[in-house]
Amino acid sequence: MVEAGERGATRIADRVVAKIASQAAREALRADAATAPDAALTGAAAARPNAVAAVRGGVARVRVAVELGYPSDIGAQCGAVRRHVVERVGELTGMEVPEVAVMVERLHVPRWEHPEQRAHRGRDRVR
Template identity: 35%
Template sequence: MTTPVEHRAASTEAPADVRGLPAQRPGGTSPADAARPAPPIRPVRPAVPAERRGKTDIAERVVSRIAARAAREVARVLEVRERGPLTFGERTRATLDGDLTVLRLDVSVEYPAPLRQVTEAVRRHVADRVSVLTGLHVDHVDIDVTGVMPSGEEDRR
């Protein structure tokens, strides 16, 4: 005696996972990706030592602009100027020695503001941003508060 076998028509849809998304095939591709040709496989090259890859130089002017922009991001800082007798632009002064950086900023701060807290926030934020964006180590940040200006709200009174 034979056991009856139930035959079901095969579904044309791809099986779905729990979230209702198309299931992944064992190779990590979905059924839609199976029709695409596989990208060519590139041979793996051995890693080149860092000293043979080349050198990246970042100009002091670039570091100065990054520092000035970072200083302007701090609350209650109104203006950042280049340090020195000839201040033609809104920049800071950066001195680079290898990967060690010294920054000098002239800032104007909103009145009334606790100057020590604002300058400490500027110092931390500028050092972090310059370090993250350039990979340079910031040794220290000199800040001169060159002006205290009333905020926009006080001008309206």
């Protein structure tokens, strides 16, 4: 039997923690979109959150960049991302996550149409 101190340790790479954080941010935004569909992003606009992590001695510090729909409650969405990243990274890695910085890189505003334009949309198509 090998003593605990002699067995070594498992080191989880920064990029692995970053991938977990990115996925957790995406999950949080998906859950938020389910409760507030007006703010949801669809199609190409729904870019995958980008995360960077720095791991030192069982502590992970994470930065996550997101794109959000607007108008929406940006603070609530960022808070949901922060909480979910802390929870998932802690759960999956066993690390303490004292800091998650959420940066909003882009807001996607729905294209505005005049009501007359909406009424005529599709009428001009020819079969």
